[in-house]
Amino acid sequence: MSKSEEQDERGEGDALLDLLARGTELTRQLVDETARLRQRIAEGASSGHDSATRHDQQLALGEWIAKIDALQRENRSLLEQLRSVEASNQRWAERHAEIEERHNELANLYVASYQLHATFDPDEVIAAISEIVINLIGAEVFALYSCNPGNGCLTPVACEGRPLSSFSTLTVGSGLIGEAVVNRTVYIAEPGAVTVEGEPVVVIPLHVRDCALGAIALYKLLDQKAELSELDHQLFGLLASHAATALVCSSWVPASMPTPGSNPGWIDRVTN
Amino acid sequence: MADHRILIVEDSPTMRQLLVFALKRMKGVQIVEAQDGMDGLRKVTSDHFDLVFVDINMPVMDGLKLISLIRSDPGLAAMPICVITTEGAKDDRERAIALGANEYLTKPIQANRVLSIARDLLKLPA
Numbered sequence: 360m361s362k363s364e365e366q367d368e369r370g371e372g373d374a375l376l377d378l379l380a381r382g383t384e385l386t387r388q389l390v391d392e393t394a395r396l397r398q399r400i401a402e403g404a405s406s407g408h409d410s411a412t413r414h415d416q417q418l419a420l421g422e423w424i425a426k427i428d429a430l431q432r433e434n435r436s437l438l439e440q441l442r443s444v445e446a447s448n449q450r451w452a453e454r455h456a457e458i459e460e461r462h463n464e465l466a467n468l469y470v471a472s473y474q475l476h477a478t479f480d481p482d483e484v485i486a487a488i489s490e491i492v493i494n495l496i497g498a499e500v501f502a503l504y505s506c507n508p509g510n511g512c513l514t515p516v517a518c519e520g521r522p523l524s525s526f527s528t529l530t531v532g533s534g535l536i537g538e539a540v541v542n543r544t545v546y547i548a549e550p551g552a553v554t555v556e557g558e559p560v561v562v563i564p565l566h567v568r569d570c571a572l573g574a575i576a577l578y579k580l581l582d583q584k585a586e587l588s589e590l591d592h593q594l595f596g597l598l599a600s601h602a603a604t605a606l607v608c609s610s611w612v613p614a615s616m617p618t619p620g621s622n623p624g625w626i627d628r629v630t631n
Numbered sequence: 632m633a634d635h636r637i638l639i640v641e642d643s644p645t646m647r648q649l650l651v652f653a654l655k656r657m658k659g660v661q662i663v664e665a666q667d668g669m670d671g672l673r674k675v676t677s678d679h680f681d682l683v684f685v686d687i688n689m690p691v692m693d694g695l696k697l698i699s700l701i702r703s704d705p706g707l708a709a710m711p712i713c714v715i716t717t718e719g720a721k722d723d724r725e726r727a728i729a730l731g732a733n734e735y736l737t738k739p740i741q742a743n744r745v746l747s748i749a750r751d752l753l754k755l756p757a
Contacts, residue, residue: 463742466652474645490645497739581717583737 371451375444382437389430396423464590467495471597475605479612484605485517488598492575493519496594500579502526506540506571513537513573520579531571540564540571545595550586561587563595565603572603634659635753636679640671640697641686641715646740650684653742654749668692672700675707682752684736686715687723695726702731711752715740 399416474487485503492498500520504513513536515526532541539546539562546562559576566572575598580587637654639662641647647664654662663680665671669692675683683701687694694714701707713734714727724735734748750757 459743466649466742470645470648470652473648477644487645490643494643494646494738494740495649581738 371444371447375441375448378437378441378444382434382441385430385434385437389427389434392423392427392430396420464593467590468593468597471495471594472601475601476608479609481606481609484602484609487605488575488602489517489519491594491598491602492577496577496591497581497584498577498579499581501575501577503573503575504529504536505573506531506565508571513540516573535559536562536574536576540574543571545599547587547592547595561595563599563602565599565606567603567607572606575602635681635755636661636663637749638663638665638671638674638680638683640665640668640683640689640694642667642689643686646686646715646738649740649742650745653740653745656742656746657749657755660749668694668697671697675701675710676704680710682711682713682749684713684715685727685732687727695723695730698727698730698732713748713752 400420471491474490475484478484478487488503489501492501498519501518502515502523503517504526505516506513511531513529513531515523515528517523518526529536531537535546535558543564543566545564546559548558548560557578559578560580561577563575563577564571565574635657637660639647639650639654641650641664647666651662651664654660663674663678665674667689668685671683671685672692674680685694685697698712698714701710701712708731711734712732713736714724714732715736715738716724716727717738727735733752736745736748747757749755
């Protein structure tokens with residue numbers, strides 16, 4: 360929330376307090392005046408004044424009734440303003456919660472993107488993918504498959520939750536994972552659907568241009584994840600594109616490559 | 632000069648960065664990172680911290696061992712500790728609380744939950 364928005368909100372809060380105080384004061388005046396009026400009427404009736412006095416009393420009574428009407432109108436107006444300020448506060452609270460949610464999403468996406476591209480070491484890229492899947496998405500069991508274009512096989516190369524040997528080598532184009540790689544679309548099981556034992560609930564195909572690199576298959580999410588959030592869908596999309604490019608980049612850069620700054624010709628080597 | 636110093640002991644760079652991201656929204660906070668329990672112990676015994684976030688599963692020295700060592704040090708016994716766990720690891724969480732952790736945070740973490748816990752343990756207004 361910006362500083363001016365905070366000031367607006369604080370100003371509205373102060374206005375609300377003023378309105379409440381004014382409403383309380385008016386109500387108190389109203390009650391006091393009504394009591395005083397009743398007392399005067401009672402006094403007039405009991406003392407048997409003459410007609411002139413009665414006329415004066417009626418005039419005074421008319422004035423008081425007019426004043427009461429005015430106070431009642433003002434009170435209604437204040438109540439309407441109060442309701443308006445309350446509604447405004449409610450809108451601000453909802454907007455604040457929405458901004459918090461967006462901030463959380465952006466932070467997650469930034470961190471995921473940063474970690475994927477923070478290294479040229481293939482093992483570190485795979486570790487970053489694993490961390491994103493475990494810590495940001497909340498997968499309990501998953502596997503990362505590498506695609507071999509020569510024989511069309513998807514070989515498990517990294518996993519969590521089960522031994523690597525428990526994940527089979529798959530075929531591109533066959534099964535949920537193989538089909539997702541061919542279709543180049545993220546597969547997500549229907550919410551609440553009963554999944555077949557061993558079948559993934561989410562498959563994220565990894566592609567760079569037309570080249571299939573593999574897939575990330577999520578077999579089980581953490582128990583507290585009753586459903587996938589908007590952020591999860593955004594992270595699937597981010598992994599589908601950025602994980603693939605990070606893996607390709609890391610395979611291009613040799614481990615012995617000098618670091619920038621240590622070799623004056625480094626930029627030339629990269630750009631040429 | 633920072634008003635509050637927070638130590639994050641977590642082996643995952645992703646989680647560390649996410650925690651730093653969330654905690655930096657608080658004003659007057661200085662954040663120090665440690666990548667395992669031993670690194671965390673070195674830092675917590677050589678410098679002053681107002682709050683420590685500790686992951687449970689870490690190499691070299693795990694979070695439970697770190698918490699027990701912190702609590703056995705009279706100079707650190709009152710320092711607030713928040714453990715980071717997964718929802719499934721209920722036993723770890725209970726053990727951490729029994730060892731003296733003040734709060735717990737479950738993965739995947741939410742920035743507003745991190746802030747809420749930090750403000751609560753640092754006794755700052757919400």
